[in-house]
Amino acid sequence: MEQLKVHNSLKPGPPVPFVPREEGKVSWYVCGPTVYDHSHLGHARNYVSTDIIRRIMLEYFGYKVKFVMNITDVDDKIILKARRQRLLELEKSKTYSEPELSKLAATAFESYAKGNLPELLNSSDGSELSPNNYIARRDAAYGKVLAGSTLTGEGKPGDAEAKMKMHLANLTAATKAIQEKKIFGGADEILLPYLDSLYKESIDGKDHTIFTDVTKYWEDDFMEDMDALNVMRPDVITRVTTYVPKIAVFVEQIIKKGFAYESDGSVYFDIAAFEKAGNPYARLRPESRNDKALQEEGEGSLSKNVGGKRGAGDFALWKKSKAGEPVWPSPWGEGRPGWHIECSVMASDVLGSQMDIHSGGIDLAFPHHDNELAQSEAYFCEHGKPHNWVNYFLHMGHLSIAGSKMSKSLKNFQTIKDALKKDYTPRGVRVVFLLGRWNDGVEISPDMRTMAEGWESTVNNFFVNVKSLLAEAGAGADIKSLSLNGSAHGLQEILEKSQAEMRAALSDSFDTPRAMRVLSELISQSNIHINTHKLDIDIRGLESIARWITKIVGIFGLDANASPPYDGLGWASSASNSKLTAKEIVEPYSAVYEKVTAEVKQLNLHSEVLDRLIGVDVDAEFSTLSSSGTKDPEVLAMPYLRTVSKIRDELRKLAPSSPAKKQILSLSDRIRDVDLTLLGVYLDDRTDDQGALIKFIPKEELLAQKEEKAAKEREKAAAKEAQRLAREKEELAKAEKAKVSPADMFRDERFSAWDEEGMPTKTKEGEDVPKSALKKLKKEWDRQKKAHDEWKAKSGV
Structure with missing residues (x-):
């Protein structure tokens, strides 16, 4: 059997064997979200891909996984968001005259431009920036960026240009709001940082509800999004604000071991001391250890240019709180946890001094995960002996759009809610990520979505076809109870080969693109069998294939309505309503049956076949199914649908030689295109010997196909x-x-003289018309004479 191997960021290169600390069990910590705004597709990329791997480990490889996720509910971004939101609310409650409000907006406007887009302040005439001259200055200074280029016009745009566009968009919106005198609401993005600079010291840092009320709201919002994407809830959720006392104790221990120091109320990790003791730092991204921009980003926007550090790369374990920031007591005075320390403390508290897997987005590798490793290994090391805190680090590739990482700070994101409302289904999002390697980047593009839709459609059509063939073969039996096992025409051999290829793909660091190709190729070979063995289809072999594919797509999380061990067939239906009785469920189908049989009787076609079909006791067949306890609409409806389909097949055979041909064909088309379409049933017409195949397809899809066909006809x-x-x-x-x-x-006017037939002899300048031109003109004259003579003859002139 294939040995599971994984890409481990701690050991760059090919996948390495996965050997958990305890056989059959996996301890796993994932960095959860910082909750202060809507979740976007970049978050979906991270958490859906993580969920896919978790499901594969649980349901394919059979590990018992303890999955822990933190919620960051206090950090610089959250502090700014919550504090500014509170200050804006207070500002809106004040009474302002129109001139006072305009002055406030104008000052905030200039302050925002000065802090973020200084090029706007440059002017040849020495005038100050204002909403009135903003558009002209914007286009002059940043026109290249707005046109999709870089500020210099060289190279490709990246995060810097995305940030410029964000700030320009904020100023553009503010300009419009100020000119229309709708400042609150329209110019909030420029007011927030300005009000913060004026009044942040008025915020009581001991009142944690200012911050936790915001994070509780956004945590619930995040969880709603994850539920919509069929992401399994963590086994354990930890929150920073409930761990602050333990964080302080953890930091104290690192200080006692000589790997951290206090400076003016803050505590910093001492990288030099850690390395001097024989411990490696920046194990994940050694090439980034001196990247000042990443170091500053890791420390947070509220901690820029902090003094008192022994080394430039030393990072905060505990931060002395400044005015307007939340505070907790500590041995070093009032302060708050550093960003990285939270994960070390929470993960270790739940999983112990070692864990199998730690995961997160690739953008967290440095400094966040490297700093986590250092401080945790500093805490747990004994007698100078290095400690291994994490065995496998998994980093999900980020999602990019127009060359830039999708992120909240750049505001170049599409929220999960908007994506699910406008562009994707939850299954579609998951298919997109399955088609790419979990540790590779994904670029948002129309081609990516088209590819995913095509894959989903292929699988869906296969399920529909196999279920229809099984229902036809089962003569009304519940397809879940059929024990069809066989291997005619080599389908069993094809299935076994695919199963081996699937094992190889998933064992190779969860290679889902390869796994998705395995499913596509298996369906392709199955469809070839269906199309080439119309009269001797291996129903048993097809069922085995369809049930195995059902299990795999279930494991991949592609069916939110299904649950392990995924032993059904096809996407699980959410259409059945357990509150309805079997008779109520089947009522729409029986109504169509009654309608069709009544109309056929009125045609008086004198057909023994039709008489026999109309005489079938479908209600008795339905009662037998109903007594089994099934609530599956597809199963319960089959007696009525099968009879209606066979009646229609016979009508189509009788039509060519019947005096009522027009009525018969009209009824036949209406049954298929109206009556059954509105029930979400499609009749796939085959040869006369086979009759139509009954397929259950969502009504909306059938109506969309019908409208698309009608649109094409109208276009034609x-x-x-x-x-x-x-x-x-x-x-x-x-x-x-x-x-x-x-x-x-x-x-x-081209000529000045002509002969008796009207042929030109002189040009307008009085010169003879050249012979070469005369030859061409004569041909035109001959054609015109012929056409003119024909016209006279036709017109009687």
Whole structure:
């Protein structure tokens, strides 16, 4: 059996064997969200990909996984968001005169530009920036960026240009709001940082509800998004604000071991001391250890240019709180936890001094995860002996858009809610990520979505076809109770080969793109079998294949309505309503049956086959199914649908030789295109010997297909009409031209003399017409004479 191997960021290169600390069990910590705004597709990329791996480990490889996730509910971004939101609310409650409010907005406008887009302040005439001259200055200073280029015009745009666009968008919106005197609401993005600079010291840092009320709201919002994407809830959720006392104790221990120091109320990790003791730092991203921008980002926007550090790369374990920041007591005075320390403390508290897996987005590798490793290994090391805190680090590739990482700070994101409302289904999002490697980047593009839709459609159509063939073969039996096992035509051999390839793919560091290709190729071979063995289809082999594919897509989380061990067939239906009785569920189908049989009787076609079909006791067949306890609409409806389908098959056979041909064909089309379509049933017409195949397809999809077909017909008719009108116009033009006598066709300003037939002899300058030109003109004259003579003959002139 294949050995599971994984890409481990701690050991760059090919996948390495996965060997958990305890056989059959996996301890796993994942960095959860910082909750202060809507979750976007970048978050979906991280947590859906993580969920896919977790499901594969649980349900394919059979590990018992303890999955822990933290919620960051206090950090610099949250502090700014909550504090500014509170200050804006207070500002809106004040009474302002119109001039005072305009002055506030103008000052905030200039302050925002100065802090984020200084090029706007440059002016050849020395005038100050204002909403009135902003647009002209914006286009002059940042036109290249707005056009999709870089500020210098060289290279490709990246995060810097994305940030510029964000700030420009904020100022543009503020300009409009100020000019329309709708400042609150329209100019909030520029007011927030300005009000913060004025009043942040008025915020009581001991009142944690200012911050936790915001994070509780956004945590619930995040969880809603994860539920919508069918992401399993963690086994354990930890929150920073409930761990602050333990964090302080953890930091104290690191200080006692000589790997951290206090400076002016803050505590910093001492990288030099840690390395001097024989411990490696920046194990994940050694090339980034001196990246000042990443170091500052890791420390947070509220901690820039902090003094008192022994080394430039030393990072905060505990931060002395400044005015307007939340505070907790500590041995070093009032303060708050550093960003990185939270994960070390929470993960270790739940999972102990070692864990199998730690995961998160690739952008967290440095400094967050490298700092986590250092401080945790400093805490747990004994007698100078290095400690291994994490065995496997998994980093999910980020999602990018137009070359930039999708992020909240750049505001170049699409929220999960908007994506699910406008562009994707939850299954579609998951398919997109399955089609790419979990540790590779994904670029948002129309091609990516089209590819995912095509894959999903292929699988869905296969399930529909196999279920229809099984229902047909089962003569009304519940397809879940069929024990069909066989291997005719080599389908069993094909399935076993695919199963081995699936094992190899998932064992190779969860290679889901390869796994998805395995499923596609298996379906392709199955469809070839269906199309080439119409009269001797291996129903048993197809069922085995469809059930195995069902299990795999269930493991991949592609069916929110299914649950382990995924032993059904196809996407689980959410249409059945357990509150309804079997008779109520089947009522729409029986109504169509009654309607069709009544109309067929009125046709008086004198067909033994039709008489026999109409005489079938479908209610008795339904009662047998109902007594089994099933609530599956597809199963319960089959007696009625099968009879209606066979009646329609017979009508189509009788139509060509019947005096009632027109009525029969009209009824036949209506049954398929209206009656059954509205029930979410499609009749796939085959040869007369086989009859139509009953397929359950969502009504919305059938109606969409019907409208698409009608639209194409309308388009075709419109094109045909346009061609007809063009022909008529051309014929009319030809007729008008034919009316002109050849003797008059050249009598215009181009020439000055003509012979008796109207052929030109002199140019307008009085020179003889060249012989070469005369030859060409004579051909035109001959054609016109012929057309004119035909017109005269036709018109009787």
